[in-house]
Amino acid sequence: MGRLHTPVMRDRILELLTPALTEPGAVVVDCTLGMGGHALALLEACPRAHLIGIDRDPQALDLAGRRLADHADRITLVQAVYDEIGAVLDEQRIDGVQAILMDLGLSSLQIDRPDRGFAYRVDAPLDMRMGEQALTAATVLNTYSAKELARILRTYGEERFADRIARRIVNARETEPFTTSARLVALLHDAIPAASRRTGGHPAKRTFQALRIEVNAELEVLARAVPAAVGALAVGGRIAVLAYHSLEDRPVKRVLAAGSVSQAPRDLPVVPESMQPELRLLTRGAEVPGAEEIDSNPRAASAKLRAAERIREVAA
Template sequence: MPGRSKTRGHLAEGPAESGAAHVPVLLAEVLSALTPRPGGRYLDGTFGAGGYARAILEAAPDLSLLALDRDPTAITGGAGLVAEMDGRLTLAQACFGELAEEAERFGRVPLDGIVLDIGVSSMQIDQAERGFSFRFDGPLDMRMGREGRSAADLVNEAEEGVLADIFYHYGEERRSRAVARAIIEARRKAPLTTTKQLADLVAGIVWTEPGGAHPATRVFQSLRIAVNDELGELVRALHAAESVLAPGGRLVVVTFHSLEDRIVKQFLAERSGRAPAGSRHAPVVAASQPTFSLVNRGPVGPSEAEMRLNPRARSAKLRAAARNEAPARPADPDLVALAGLPEPQPRRRPRA
């Protein structure tokens, strides 16, 4: 299961992709869904190398763009584009789940459009020292914002059950328990500190078809999602977008992972017509007006031509919706729950 690309790419790495260029994925489709207009105010929640940002700014005159990225390297690298755009581009280091606060801070509310490209950037994957990739030997890090708990911390400190849940739910790794047990055994001898150590360990347990994805793909992906709370950030960003978009404003989200796409699909389906329903997390509530209308009936994917030029685009899905005048709704508890790991179930006591 892949991660993302913005100049971005997914984490199902392979030899054929090692030289993939940093090309914005679904660029024409993103611009078509976003419909940038002259004088509009837009937000790019995942700046990366600035591929979407540049295209949005060049799409219409006098348009202003606030771009966020949690990675300080991306903010530093975007200084040249900020200077080139002569005041039309503002960069801020922040998680995209904080987009409402950042839009308020820079006086950009209401916004005419928001674009989110979810996952890890190709720049991050291609830097061995960031520890995202098993293609390169480097420290087992994976922190997009370069702060907080690293993948090495998680691998060497988490309980076996927690690791197994992470691998299974965030990576759909069928041998999650076996991998978790092997990690526990290995770290009793010495900590796992490099990407090669972990990749080699997983490769000894997980079998894949010849020519298929590396055996460690799902484990690396799931650790990255857990370390960066990627699904939680996505849920927060979707609710934040609803609160700051102007009527008619567009929300465009590109995902590369089935769990990400499921969250976006569920949010837009619930917000575009289906009344909030009861759940085990919340009682039935009165019907509310839709807050969005769908721009496309289903997800938009890359063309065959784009996939040939950029293999990292192959799993991309774009979903888009337009905001209406209905008031924003409270956060959806089912969506919040979907972003987290299942609650551990108490063990049954054996019968006497």
């Protein structure tokens, strides 16, 4: 199977989720299965639990299935986008689950396969699809207007030079459409002033992030997925979410924080049960990996982990 990735903050995630997975028949949903690193750790730590693994990428499901083969009787793998968690659980006739994990980072399968087009350090087709949808990065670059390109670069990549880059892309594609990453990387290097290239990482990093988010509708999916996942938890169930940049972390923080506070007016002398918090936060703010983990697994460097426990049922 080749070199396997190291699951980010594995031990802390086990510490947070395993208390909810001790009873026979407990269900844990890995919403972003990837190559199955976190899933394997959870199955080994929780021998009574059943795992439902969701991923939009059929290659990931195939590889994870082989990695988890020793636990085949305790896994159900489903090809779906993770905001479809409600439909997946309905299909499995499950009303509430005991644990949910979302790891929002790119999987090693996506990063390490040049043909997927996610990495800007190698020349590859401009694909960037996590699943099997029609839209690719090349389509975005070759068909979006300068205004649309600038918007996604600014919004999803937080790119200071979005307008300049967008204009150059539109001008360059009139000569030849964009098909591979090397030409785009060269354009980005020339478009970003030398002084700015010396700080903030690789000059292509922000543009590639923006294109990936646009191609996979990542933020729209996330905005639907976190409330759906919270709604899928049984009382006592726990959710843990790993985010890797502020655009991902903000909506996670917002949903978990909103669920952890009373909905009653401040001056209400007695808070009715229906207005009590439905969640208890398990992390104080966002937790980050330790220096030792970052040294051994540099991809963990930007990770932020938030977790919560459902403490009250909410009426449908």
